[in-house]
Amino acid sequence: xxxxSRSFFQQPTLTVARELIGARLHFQNHSxxxxxxxxxxxxxxxxxxxARGLTPRTKxxxxxxxxxxxxxxxGMYHCLNIVTETENFPAAVLIRGVMCDNDHIHLNxxxxxxxxxxxxxxxxxxxxxxxxxxxxxTGTPSVNVLTTPRIGIKVGIKHLWRFVxxxxxxxxxxxI
DNA sequence: ACCCCGATCGTA
DNA sequence: ACGATCGGGGTT
Numbered sequence: 001x002x003x004x005s006r007s008f009f010q011q012p013t014l015t016v017a018r019e020l021i022g023a024r025l026h027f028q029n030h031s032x033x034x035x036x037x038x039x040x041x042x043x044x045x046x047x048x049x050x051a052r053g054l055t056p057r058t059k060x061x062x063x064x065x066x067x068x069x070x071x072x073x074x075g076m077y078h079c080l081n082i083v084t085e086t087e088n089f090p091a092a093v094l095i096r097g098v099m100c101d102n103d104h105i106h107l108n109x110x111x112x113x114x115x116x117x118x119x120x121x122x123x124x125x126x127x128x129x130x131x132x133x134x135x136x137x138t139g140t141p142s143v144n145v146l147t148t149p150r151i152g153i154k155v156g157i158k159h160l161w162r163f164v165x166x167x168x169x170x171x172x173x174x175x176i
Numbered sequence: 177a178c179c180c181c182g183a184t185c186g187t188a
Numbered sequence: 189a190c191g192a193t194c195g196g197g198g199t200t
Binding site: 049052055056057071072073074075076 | 192193194195196197198
């Protein structure tokens, strides 16, 4: 089980989003296998929060890769992202699904994950390459991954930038 | 100061 | 299909 380093998150966002499927996310006393991600890529991606430039909220996305980007959505749910690519190129991967290690509960949805694990804006801008309570390691290798359009957006739908672990591989995780 | 709207989710 | 709920960001 190897720690995913800054050089991993510095790769193209689509590569990171794809490779994070099957990796293991650790947060405080929680851990689980990532089953679903989405890529948000730079100022030319209309669905990316940073599309309209640098603001107090999107500042993290303009920073170095490997930092958490946590924001509040719809006034009640938090979403966890990990910043990707080089500094000053605003991009991130949204973590949308995790299979919890302990109880095998499948947290299928970014709001459900943050609610279940207690991830809030307090955890924004954390360096997950250096933290010892918030990091990502290698997990289940060579899983099958499907791509679809991203969920819940009205623009940028043409891109297949959502990555989902195959139903078959998710079911295997339930058996472990 | 004001207004619109959103990378969601549970309920109907 | 729809409402809850509130902060971010643009506009006046």
